Amino acid sequence: MSTRLAELKDISIQFGDRPLLEHINMSLHQGEIVTLIGPNGSGKSTLIRTLLGLQSPTTGDVIRHATLRIGYMPQKLHIDPTLPLTVRHFLGLVRGVDKRDIRPALEKVGIPHLEQAQVQVLSGGETQRLLLARALLNKPNLLVLDEPVQGVDVNGQVELYHLIASIRDELNCGVLMISHDLHLVMAQTDTVVCINQHVCCSGSPQHVKGHPAYQALFGVPGAEDSIAIYAHSHDHVHDDSGEVVEEGHVHSASCQHHH
Ligand SMILES: Nc1ncnc2c1ncn2[C@@H]1O[C@H](COP(=O)(O)OP(=O)(O)OP(=O)(O)O)[C@@H](O)[C@H]1O
Numbered sequence: 446m447s448t449r450l451a452e453l454k455d456i457s458i459q460f461g462d463r464p465l466l467e468h469i470n471m472s473l474h475q476g477e478i479v480t481l482i483g484p485n486g487s488g489k490s491t492l493i494r495t496l497l498g499l500q501s502p503t504t505g506d507v508i509r510h511a512t513l514r515i516g517y518m519p520q521k522l523h524i525d526p527t528l529p530l531t532v533r534h535f536l537g538l539v540r541g542v543d544k545r546d547i548r549p550a551l552e553k554v555g556i557p558h559l560e561q562a563q564v565q566v567l568s569g570g571e572t573q574r575l576l577l578a579r580a581l582l583n584k585p586n587l588l589v590l591d592e593p594v595q596g597v598d599v600n601g602q603v604e605l606y607h608l609i610a611s612i613r614d615e616l617n618c619g620v621l622m623i624s625h626d627l628h629l630v631m632a633q634t635d636t637v638v639c640i641n642q643h644v645c646c647s648g649s650p651q652h653v654k655g656h657p658a659y660q661a662l663f664g665v666p667g668a669e670d671s672i673a674i675y676a677h678s679h680d681h682v683h684d685d686s687g688e689v690v691e692e693g694h695v696h697s698a699s700c701q702h703h704h
Pocket residue numbers: 460465483484485486487488489490491492
């Protein structure tokens with residue numbers, strides 16, 4: 446059994462009187478890649494922010510192992526476009542960074558040739574690699590990646606997921622990441638957690654892909670017409686057969702949370 450790094454225990458989050466997350470349980474281990482998947486606005490980033498301590502849960506606990514060191518890759522790079530800033534300088538801004546670690550981090554993510562490039566001119570894929578390099582500078586044992594393949598074409602996404610898996614192999618770190626495409630990420634993930642307010646289903650990618658709750662949200666593989674990942678409207682919820690339920694969440698035997 447690998448070392449447990451962190452645990453989310455019965456996390457619920459409410460904004461005003463709107464419940465966003467309900468009774469989420471999740472564990473993160475050394476050497477394991479966990480992928481969070483769920484519709485837009487389902488609370489994935491909020492859950493990650495809760496793990497990071499940036500968001501307080503309404504109820505529930507975040508348990509962090511004493512040795513936990515998180516390397517966080519945010520969803521977006523916010524940089525003033527008029528500010529001249531090289532890749533090397535950008536990484537040098539990380540608090541407590543040892544400048545000797547910059548070059549190896551860039552090598553690890555495959556962009557050492559961009560050390561002197563301006564960050565504003567990087568392509569989508571290069572920008573994501575830079576953010577990944579920054580997350581690695583802290584010598585983390587848990588990488589937390591909020592949509593690491595954002596703004597990258599399909600081939601680039603596959604490459605990035607391979608890169609993340611090879612970094613996991615090399616560092617034996619844990620990884621928690623958000624993805625929008627189970628099919629692209631499934632070869633490089635150990636565990637998938639599908640959330641839509643609560644944990645709809647979780648387990649191996651194969652298990653989740655075949656689960657009715659996943660299929661209700663993302664469509665049945667092969668039935669192209671029913672795939673509606675981005676067109677999905679969330680003013681309603683589904684039960685596990687995919688039926689639309691007007692109000693509230695309907696519990697069923699496949700729900701993996703406490704009733
Ligand atoms: N501090 C906050 N106060 C009020 N509402 C918030 C707060 N933080 C997040 N929300 C709301 O919670 C919802 C979920 O946001 P979140 O970014 O966690 O979803 P997500 O699953 O990561 O979405 P996406 O896939 O679109 O990135 C959004 O409607 C957001 O506006």
